[in-house]
Amino acid sequence: MILLEAKNVANVYDNDRGLKEATFTLHSGRILALVGGNGAGKSTLIRLLTGQEKQKSGEMIWHKPQAIRYMPDDVDFPTMLTAAEILELLASLKQVDKYEQEHVLKRVSLWDVRRQQAKQFSKGMLQRLNLAQSLLGSGSLLILDEPTNGLDPFWIAQLKNMMLEEKEKGNTVIFSTHLLSFAEEIADDILVLHEGKIIVSGTITNIFLQEDATSLEEIWLKRINL
Numbered sequence: 001m002i003l004l005e006a007k008n009v010a011n012v013y014d015n016d017r018g019l020k021e022a023t024f025t026l027h028s029g030r031i032l033a034l035v036g037g038n039g040a041g042k043s044t045l046i047r048l049l050t051g052q053e054k055q056k057s058g059e060m061i062w063h064k065p066q067a068i069r070y071m072p073d074d075v076d077f078p079t080m081l082t083a084a085e086i087l088e089l090l091a092s093l094k095q096v097d098k099y100e101q102e103h104v105l106k107r108v109s110l111w112d113v114r115r116q117q118a119k120q121f122s123k124g125m126l127q128r129l130n131l132a133q134s135l136l137g138s139g140s141l142l143i144l145d146e147p148t149n150g151l152d153p154f155w156i157a158q159l160k161n162m163m164l165e166e167k168e169k170g171n172t173v174i175f176s177t178h179l180l181s182f183a184e185e186i187a188d189d190i191l192v193l194h195e196g197k198i199i200v201s202g203t204i205t206n207i208f209l210q211e212d213a214t215s216l217e218e219i220w221l222k223r224i225n226l
């Protein structure tokens with residue numbers, strides 16, 4: 001089922017950067033990866049999808065209203081608080097009970113350290129707290145901006161499992177990443193962005209066929225002429 005049709009969506013900033021043109025369709029129950037280099041426009045597109053910014057031109061046609069859960073890439077937690085307090089604060093906004101807070105803290109292995117101030121956490125632990133807060137609630141669209149940042153290989157594998165569990169539950173996942181192999185392993189659909197434009201899109205199988213390639217890295221390097 002189609003969740004969203006984005007038609008010629010653009011959000012170009014005063015410096016002439018940002019998202020210049022995006023046309024794509026988002027289907028429910030699938031995993032969509034946004035890939036591309038630094039400054040390609042991935043986070044700008046995510047800000048439009050989450051409603052933090054509004055496109056300056058083009059249309060975003062949601063086929064039904066979406067409850068969104070979101071993991072930002074640059075979260076700034078009040079680190080004087082403990083992990084449990086931070087999660088409780090965010091859970092109260094989503095009206096999520098204690099049981100679910102406990103469940104997500106255990107899911108990201110922060111239960112034992114929940115009474116520590118977050119300022120004592122490593123980057124990876126903060127990222128796991130960020131992941132935990134995004135898992136709270138029942139929004140059927142989960143949007144993760146650079147979720148692998150700061151995670152070690154074990155936690156990247158765990159993240160992958162969690163994303164697949166979301167898909168098994170019938171939820172839709174959109175994520176951005178620089179890790180092309182991660183995108184390849186987990187995504188059903190891919191948008192490759194470059195300098196604010198989508199340069200390749202489709203199901204992973206189709207784009208490999210179309211581009212006559214065996215990896216996303218090969219496609220990306222070929223398309224950006226490296």
Ligand SMILES: Nc1ncnc2c1ncn2[C@@H]1O[C@H](COP(=O)(O)OP(=O)(O)OP(=O)(O)O)[C@@H](O)[C@H]1O
Nearest residue numbers: 013014015017018037038039040041042043044045
């Ligand atoms: N608020 C803003 N004002 C001006 N320019 C911006 C703003 N936000 C992003 N940009 C510019 O828009 C372009 C796209 O940025 P964006 O953050 O979407 O890229 P990205 O693909 O997420 O990059 P990265 O992989 O480095 O996180 C960049 O050139 C960036 O400098």
